Amino acid sequence: MLTNTLVAHSSDTEKADFYKKTYLHLALSVLAFIGVETILLRTVPVEVIAMMFGQRYTWLLIIGVFWLASVLASRWSLSQSRSTQYFGLGFYIVLEAVIFLPLIYMAAATAGGQVIFQAAMLTIAMFAGLSIVAFTSKRDFSFLRNIMIIGGFIAIGLIVAGSIFGFDLGLWFSVGMVILASAGILYETNKLQNTYTTGQYVGASLQLFASIMLLFWYILRILMSRRS
Template structure:
């Protein structure tokens, strides 16, 4: 009888865990889709705005993402997510407009968009189907974030030939690892807050898109 009760308790606990995981996944992808759509609308609306100062963008990107994380357990967290993604869209609009006004710009943007979608869906799909634990990437992601932040600051101060392309390649690897890690964390219960998961995945998609944009631009000779 005791063994049966323990088995029933374990089964109920497992079922509750699965329901919670599915709920977090569902809410994350819904909010992520809405955030991406909102960023796209903002990018279109502000496409003719002047380019934002890189230092201002870096401060806003980091500051608003931290704000969303700080408010992640309240309803204001959702508002902070849209403030963050709207700001990214506002900054991205003039960049896309500049690319698309150049010779091969439209093709470059479309290739970057397509590449971002394929990589994100492939990595997310692999993590969901394989259900592997990607927690081993935690150290790489932590170290990579520090190194890449330092590299971005250096690129804003020093004009080094080929450095931007190297950073873009590094960001592509970093963003891909972060997508695998974050999706794995949701699946295995390491991340139970869909606002935090959305911020992480949105930032990964943005960095992946910008990285591919620069890489395709460099390969086309349009950079």
């Protein structure tokens, strides 16, 4: 069973231990994502990857399954069972690797590995900067939740419409999604201090990982658009 003490009400030692475990799991999640993505790139046939982004309705189906599965993964990661928590985190990492497969393949094929590295470095820099702001600022970023919900529904609607009617959402949509992902990082970092209990570091790391991957996706798309 997990401890039920809120991080905000725990001792300084317990807080430090929670933050250390959360960010350690986050780092390990990123490394695991890289490992799984590398395996997929080497084993999945090119024809299957092409089908993922070549067929509009196939991509919509993938997004729908991913959304439902990510909800389940988030719930599992906050379970009272530690094994269920890790199952949820691992399941989500694999899902992200599958979703990223066509984008990473396209980036490597058209722009080379350099653009992927640049996107990763920009993502890390932005994540670090936003985390510092969230921890050092005395502002309560919980108000971002409603903005993220509304923005998320608008984004999903535009993605679905773009897939059905075959129009490109363009650079400014990617910029808007970078802003939305940045808001997510501020919100999730704020939650670390005010929402989670000291035993929920696996679930906390999953939520941060999700925001980082969203940020990385659209930074990579922006960099790719500049090279096309």
